[in-house]
Structures are given as C-alpha cells and as structure tokens.
Amino acid sequence: MHQHHHPHTTVSGPTGTALDHVFKIGVGGPVGSGKTALIEALVPILLERGRDVAVITNDIYTQEDAEHVRRTLDGVLDPARVVGVETGSCPHTAVRDDPTMNLAAGAELLERFPDIDTLLYESGGDNLTLTFSPALADVYVFVLDTGEGDKMPRKRGPGITDSDLLVINKIDIAPYVRADLEVMARDADRVRQGRPVILTDSLKGTGVPEVADFVLSGRPACSPAR
Ligand SMILES: Nc1nc2c(ncn2[C@@H]2O[C@H](COP(=O)(O)OP(=O)(O)O)[C@@H](O)[C@H]2O)c(=O)[nH]1
Ligand SMILES: [Mg+2]
Numbered sequence: 740m741h742q743h744h745h746p747h748t749t750v751s752g753p754t755g756t757a758l759d760h761v762f763k764i765g766v767g768g769p770v771g772s773g774k775t776a777l778i779e780a781l782v783p784i785l786l787e788r789g790r791d792v793a794v795i796t797n798d799i800y801t802q803e804d805a806e807h808v809r810r811t812l813d814g815v816l817d818p819a820r821v822v823g824v825e826t827g828s829c830p831h832t833a834v835r836d837d838p839t840m841n842l843a844a845g846a847e848l849l850e851r852f853p854d855i856d857t858l859l860y861e862s863g864g865d866n867l868t869l870t871f872s873p874a875l876a877d878v879y880v881f882v883l884d885t886g887e888g889d890k891m892p893r894k895r896g897p898g899i900t901d902s903d904l905l906v907i908n909k910i911d912i913a914p915y916v917r918a919d920l921e922v923m924a925r926d927a928d929r930v931r932q933g934r935p936v937i938l939t940d941s942l943k944g945t946g947v948p949e950v951a952d953f954v955l956s957g958r959p960a961c962s963p964a965r
Contacts, residue, residue: 765876772884773908776941779811784951790857793820838872884909885918892927911940
C-alpha cells in the first residue's frame with residue numbers, strides 16, 4: 740500500500756484532525772481515462788455497503804466534473820455532497836504538493852455533513868507522474884483506459900507502478916482500438932510486482948464491485964474501513 744511511512748495526524752492546518760477520521764480514496768489518471776465515470780459507478784456501491792460518502796473533484800477552471808457527478812448521481816447522492824475544487828493552476832500540484840485547497844474542501848464538507856466516513860477525491864488533468872499527497876489519500880487508485888493503447892502499462896510512471904490499485908478502464912472498447920487486454924493486464928502485473936490490477940467498464944459497471952471490495956477491505960497497510 741503506501742510505500743512510505745507517515746503519521747496521518749501531522750497534516751497541518753485546522754482541518755487535519757477531522758479529516759483523519761475519514762477514509763479517503765484518491766482517483767488519478769490521464770484526462771478522459773474514466774475517473775469521473777468510475778467514481779459515479781463506485782458511489783452507489785459504497786452507499787449500498789453503508790458508507791457515508793462525499794466526492795471532491797479537481798478541475799482547473801470549471802465545475803464540469805462536479806456537475807457531471809451531481810447529474811449522474813441525481814437521486815442517489817445529495818448534490819450538496821459533491822464539491823468541485825477549482826485549482827486555478829495545476830490540479831497535479833493541488834493533490835500532491837499542496838493539498839491545502841482539497842483539505843479545506845474536505846473540512847468544509849465535514850462541517851456540513853459530520854457523518855461522512857468516505858471521501859472520494861478525483862484529480863484532474865494529470866499525467867503519468869501523478870501521485871497523491873498522503874494527507875489526501877489513504878488509498879490511491881490510478882485509472883488508465885484501453886483507448887490509450889495497450890502499451891500504456893509498460894510506460895510505467897509512479898501512478899502505474901506504485902498506486903495501490905491500477906484500474907484499466909473501457910474494456911468494452913478494447914477491440915475497436917486494437918488494444919490487447921491480455922497484454923495490458925500482463926504488463927501491468929509485471930511492472931506492479933503483484934500490486935492489484937482490475938479491468939473495468941465503468942459505464943456498464945463491470946469490475947466496479949471488485950474495485951469497491953478492494954478499496955474497502957484490500958488494504959493491509961492502513962487499516963481504515965470502520
Ligand atoms: N466505452 C466506455 N466509455 C467510458 C468508460 N468510462 C468512461 N467512458 C467515457 O469516456 C469519457 C471520459 O470519461 P470521464 O469519466 O469523464 O474521464 P476522466 O477525465 O478521467 O474523468 C466520457 O465520455 C465517458 O462516458 C468505459 O468504461 N467505457
Ligand atoms: Mg473527470
């Protein structure tokens with residue numbers, strides 16, 4: 740899981756402690772790989788499993804993703820539980836180097852909904868080098884998709900090799916883009932040295948219950964799921 744050792748309680752700022760009691764799932768990956776779609780498929784499952792959920796999205800200038808999540812989960816998740824952080828400069832920075840805006844958004848959500856126990860963070864606009872600040876994510880899910888080509892897992896990068904879970908999304912379109920799923924899965928296994936890989940179709944929901952299983956219970960290093 741986390742390859743580093745860090746006391747989660749040393750997060751600075753007035754909000755660190757409240758957020759420490761919340762299980763935080765970071766979702767990163769290239770633009771368009773299906774991070775938002777995965778979150779939209781994951782939330783209903785997490786709710787069914789009794790989690791009290793909220794979502795924070797990161798966009799540079801807009802609320803696009805937050806609005807998408809609110810629309811898709813209409814009637815499932817209270818729209819007030821979806822917050823879009825406008826990172827202004829670089830979403831990459833916002834989730835890794837300086838998570839202040841995201842921590843503030845999390846704290847603000849917790850003030851409004853004190854019972855939240857599960858927070859999903861989507862980071863926007865990143866590339867393969869994205870990692871999540873440990874202050875933001877107890878479990879870090881990296882989303883690739885078959886449309887980027889079956890070479891992708893071989894390209895490595897910390898998101899691909901070191902994330903707690905690698906999701907290879909859009910398995911439904913693999914035949915159309917001539918991506919070989921077996922090659923992708925095999926290469927991913929190889930570069931990740933046993934860390935898990937799950938193949939998904941986030942629109943149909945294929946593989947998403949397995950993602951939920953993993954994030955809720957598959958993390959030997961940090962024991963969170965209460
Ligand atoms: N066919 C297919 N399309 C998908 C899948 N997941 C996401 N998409 C589509 O891919 C596009 C980008 O998805 P989105 O979730 O916005 O990607 P993000 O930028 O990583 O958040 C959207 O048009 C989605 O509907 C999938 O599993 N299969
Ligand atoms: Mg998105």
